[in-house]
């Protein structure tokens with residue numbers, strides 16, 4: 340089978356979060372299972388672009404509304420990632436430092452999708468499956484079905500994976516001419532509450548829709564930023580497939596970002612060495628349990644609750660722990676987290692920004708990972724933490740519910756709580772501190788975590804079965 344994946348992110352080329360991790364790993368594991376995989380993404384100005392060799396494979400032009408744009412498809416020449424990697428260059432629109440966050444993101448990602456479909460229409464053969472990810476690529480299933488110019492592609496089965504239904508790519512109807520000349524009778528497929536909603540259009544047009552855990556699939560029917568009724572209506576073509584972790588990248592025995600490597604046999608000493616280095620750098624006490632938070636500082640992750648939950652934990656649980664936060668996002672949360680540093684000096688520290696290396700060192704050096712998310716489609720952080728022998732302290736939601744079993748339940752290995760609230764987080768921290776102070780039990784749990792298997796093999800097989808179900 341040949342699968343073409345289309346995405347806004349792919350690690351290590353460009354990553355803003357979990358989408359990048361998944362699109363960097365899934366094609367690799369599908370290739371190992373014997374299939375041909377190609378990934379196409381925008382050409383941003385990233386380190387990976389400048390450090391690798393590229394050849395031009397296609398050049399053409401297309402329209403975005405009334406604007407004629409040239410695009411170029413380049414291919415990485417050495418198959419470095421284990422699959423074919425293509426970048427779409429559209430001068431001035433995509434070649435920027437950041438992936439998202441520009442006023443013209445609608446124009447950027449719509450042009451990208453048009454260029455991909457236009458390029459695909461020139462292929463001499465067709466991929467067997469077109470797999471698109473999140474709203475930035477969700478207009479593609481609509482385009483191959485309903486744009487006259489590309490209707491010869493309509494037989495290619497399309498799969499849309501939703502990594503996050505909160506973001507839907509809403510566009511004003513005044514921009515409807517951005518989509519290449521399309522069958523006007525189909526306006527209802529694009530529309531959701533008087534806006535063009537690319538995610539909704541993708542859900543309606545794709546042959547299959549997947550999301551990244553079973554619980555999130557169910558939860559989207561109750562709460563998905565306005566699309567609840569659509570998920571209920573389309574549930575017959577939706578499936579949940581949990582993400583895996585890429586063990587080439589996330590392995591404490593070989594992780595290139597760590598100086599002190601460890602395995603299950605050297606767990607205690609290895610983690611201690613990583614913890615001491617972190618604590619020395621961030622002025623924390625290595626003899627106390629270290630809690631870390633890594634992630635986007637946004638409402639979905641309940642990052643706004645962190646300042647009070649950390650303050651309350653330190654105050655009410657007698658400073659029996661340390662906290663270290665890494666993340667970026669909403670300015671007021673960033674500021675609050677920064678401001679707390681002087682008040683809780685020696686017990687708390689934060690690093691605002693995106694730092695891949697530090698994140699790996701934190702998974703390795705921490706005792707506990709805090710994830711109080713309000714919404715968590717799958718969550719990779721808790722999987723990485725467990726692989727590194729770090730106990731997850733999570734809210735029971737989405738993929739966190741599916742991957743973390745509370746220590747109070749048979750076979751449990753994590754700490755779970757029900758509500759994204761300061762009280763529940765603080766109680767979770769209290770239970771974690773009590774666990775840490777029972778060193779024998781704590782060590783047993785850490786060993787159990789490192790033995791768990793969250794690899795990609797099972798999930799890759801589920802994707803293969805799903806693709807096969809779409810072939811004649």
Ligand SMILES: Nc1ncnc2c1ncn2[C@@H]1O[C@H](COP(=O)(O)OP(=O)(O)O[C@H]2O[C@H](CO)[C@@H](O)[C@H](O)[C@H]2O)[C@@H](O)[C@H]1O
Nearest residue numbers: 356357358502634666692693694698715716717718719720
């Ligand atoms: N400041 C920072 N510095 C360094 N690294 C940082 C960082 N902030 C985040 N990261 C990294 O980004 C990734 C975050 O992945 P998640 O899956 O937990 O969340 P995200 O919301 O981005 O993904 C969405 O898509 C994924 C993939 O499907 C789902 O698992 C998830 O639930 C869904 O919300 C991890 O690799 C983490 O280490």
